[in-house]
Amino acid sequence: MIRGLRLLLRLLLGAVFVYAAYTKLRQSWLLFALSIDSYQLLPEWAVLALARTLPWFELAVGLLLVAGAWLRSASIAGTLLLALFFGVMVWSYARGAGIDCGCFGVGEALSAKTLARDGALLAAAITLAVMSRKS
């Protein structure tokens, strides 16, 4: 039962991370930089650095989760990433910033729906990280 749930969670989260990376990598990295910039949280150099590296980091975490390799590290990295996204999204939503979520490339507005989805993924990632710790 636990093994089955763990398999399900890592495949689900892995697929989400790989898809998120794919949607960003298939377009100009500067377009993703614009999406990050719209949050108005980071200086330009950090926006550019994040836009260049984040999709590759997401891809690495996703592939590790799907493969089941370094599961504990990958699940913790995924949890931290999703917690960061969730925190930033909640903060931006609360201050009424009508911006892009930036979750899967550009074009998806930040909304209660995207918050609920990210919250659910974060809960799944925390569960996976806890389960991986026990294994």
Next chain:
Amino acid sequence: MIRRFTLAIVCAAVAVVQGQTLPSGRAIGPIVAKVTVDVYSDFQCPHCKALAEQTLTRVKQDYALKDKIRLVHHDFPLPGHPYAKQAALFAAAADRVGKFEQVSEALFKQQDTWGANGRVEETVDSVLTPAEAKKVRDLVKDPSLMAVVQRDIDLGTRLNITSTPTIIITKNLKSERVVGSISYSILARYLDQQLAQ
């Protein structure tokens, strides 16, 4: 993919129509420009003010006025902003007397004032001569002007725009959208990249 293509087709069609009907204030740059930047904006929205003052002014100077891109303003007054539609009407009326730029700048600059007291007309009058102000007041009552604003709103609705500012960047019938206020430097990098390709 199909959605993006449809979006690009709609944007291109609108560009053609606007190229024939809109005075230069709302659309700057050649209609055949390689890249078109459509901005859906609300004069009462603080993020639109930031985008207009910090980013679009420079985009206009460095790209649109140099014929590198076409920059198009679209009105998209949000229902939660009680004076936004009125401001859009005044800006559209000012466009008919060749003062769109001055009036839109004034509306954004004094957004806090008229946004609080609703006296849009006073802000508009502050950058017009008495004769222009009178003409603009008359024009605001013209139903054809309301149609101009409503056309933008309808188009934005068809494009599923839900918040402002929304920027749609179109090149080779492929459109990408960015929502929110963005910095000039990163947008300029993106435009340079698109123009170089």
